[in-house]
Amino acid sequence: MPSFASVIKNPLYKFLLSAAGFYLLWYFLYNLWLRPADTLDLWVVRETMSTARHILNFMGFVTFSYEARLVGIDGTPGLWMGDNCDSIELCAIFTGFIIAFPGLWKHKLWYIPLGWVLITYMNVMRIVALAITQKYLSLKWLNFNHTYTFTIIAYAFIFMLWYVWINKTSKSGSFRTTRTQA
Numbered sequence: 001m002p003s004f005a006s007v008i009k010n011p012l013y014k015f016l017l018s019a020a021g022f023y024l025l026w027y028f029l030y031n032l033w034l035r036p037a038d039t040l041d042l043w044v045v046r047e048t049m050s051t052a053r054h055i056l057n058f059m060g061f062v063t064f065s066y067e068a069r070l071v072g073i074d075g076t077p078g079l080w081m082g083d084n085c086d087s088i089e090l091c092a093i094f095t096g097f098i099i100a101f102p103g104l105w106k107h108k109l110w111y112i113p114l115g116w117v118l119i120t121y122m123n124v125m126r127i128v129a130l131a132i133t134q135k136y137l138s139l140k141w142l143n144f145n146h147t148y149t150f151t152i153i154a155y156a157f158i159f160m161l162w163y164v165w166i167n168k169t170s171k172s173g174s175f176r177t178t179r180t181q182a
Contacts, residue, residue, distance in 0.1 A: 018100035052127035087123040
């Protein structure tokens, strides 16, 4: 049976333990402090919905909004964004992976904020697409796309960012360890 020290030295286990540790830290920080304060969630929702509305207006749609959480195209009930859809958790998952995976910190310090921006704008485009879906298709299609299509797209996008990190930026590219011959 391997010792704890040998497990920690294995790059795969080190990554998994680091990622799990980061996730637990994020989970408690978010649920005990950030979420009850609602400042971060509200700011992200406000900026996401405002940007989506500007894009819809630029595309020629007449839009409406109510407070920070509701945006829509005239003639529709609009889309309400809750905290679970604001992309903060996706950014946290992405950040945990990048922090846990080997790589130079000088690259992590620019790649993580770039990932946040890209994930947030992907979420803005999700709102735009859902608003257009709501305008032209049925509630059934809106619910399907919200629940399945855009969830798959969001996680596929994050996996693509991770792939780029692993293969292009981290310079590690794997969990292989060098072995010396006896």
